[in-house]
Amino acid sequence: QVRLMESGGGAVQSGGSLTLSCVVSGHTYSSGCMGWIRQAPGKERETVSVIDSVQRKSYSESVRGRFTTSLNKDKNTLYLAMNDLRPEDTAMYYCAADSSCFAESSYILRQGPSRFDYWGQGTQVTVSS
Secondary structure, eight states, rough: EEEEEEOOOOOEETTOEEEEEEEEEEGGGGGEEEEEEOOOOSSEEEEEEOTTOOEEEEOOOTTTTEEEEEEETTTTTEEEEEEOGGGGGOOEEEEESSSSOSSOHHHHHHGGGGOOOOOOEEEEEEOOO
């Protein structure tokens, strides 16, 4: 059973930075993929980053160049470092995983949030102007 638990959300001013963490258990990195998905009030979920089974990474256009995802296998933790935050980044952020996933990261990104089978409970990020 895959379990995911996010932390690190909070309130920051525009231009600020936050790093989200997701502690992972029960997931096999070499045969699976992981992502960060966000959902703002009244909006659809959006996959903002993906890391695939061979550690390739892809980002949505809305965050590319500002957000960086990384995986520390020794700590079983997925990260999302967010810089130059904007009010439009305000959302609930979820860590998600699929345990059988061999596609390339950009393809997984295009498939959208429904690609992932396992989800954390989410962590709120609020950016004020």
